[in-house]
Amino acid sequence: MGTLLAIHSILRWAIVIVGLVVILNALIGWARARVYGSRERGLLSAFSGLMDLQVTIGLLYFLVTGFRGAGFPMFRIEHMVTMLVAAVVAHSPAMFKKAANRFAVATYAVLGAMILVVIGVALLPGGWSR
Numbered sequence: 001m002g003t004l005l006a007i008h009s010i011l012r013w014a015i016v017i018v019g020l021v022v023i024l025n026a027l028i029g030w031a032r033a034r035v036y037g038s039r040e041r042g043l044l045s046a047f048s049g050l051m052d053l054q055v056t057i058g059l060l061y062f063l064v065t066g067f068r069g070a071g072f073p074m075f076r077i078e079h080m081v082t083m084l085v086a087a088v089v090a091h092s093p094a095m096f097k098k099a100a101n102r103f104a105v106a107t108y109a110v111l112g113a114m115i116l117v118v119i120g121v122a123l124l125p126g127g128w129s130r
Contacts (some may be wrong), residue, residue, distance in 0.1 A: 020114075022043045022046075029103040054087075
């Protein structure tokens with residue numbers, strides 16, 4: 001299970017990097033009034049896909065280690081719920097495909113998901129230093 005936790009821990013940094021790239025790209029597109037295109041859709045899909053992968057790995061780790069003796073202390077449940085909400089928020093731009101400013105939708109959605117990720121990791125003992 002140590003390998004699963006290591007992958008889960010490393011993947012969070014990929015999420016942070018891709019999330020920052022998405023936000024930066026969306027802010028530039030918003031400021032320059034660019035057309036929302038395939039690059040933006042691809043970046044947003046990469047972010048939400050990484051979030052899905054992270055949630056899947058985290059849920060697997062949560063269940064396996066929980067039933068093998070680590071149990072289900074409140075901080076683990078809070079972390080899991082916060083990250084599930086973050087993944088839902090990451091997918092929310094799909095509901096606003098016809099929005100007038102999809103760059104704004106992407107910016108707010110990814111920023112909201114990233115804030116939830118920061119909170120979710122901070123809930124763990126050791127937080128971001130793990």
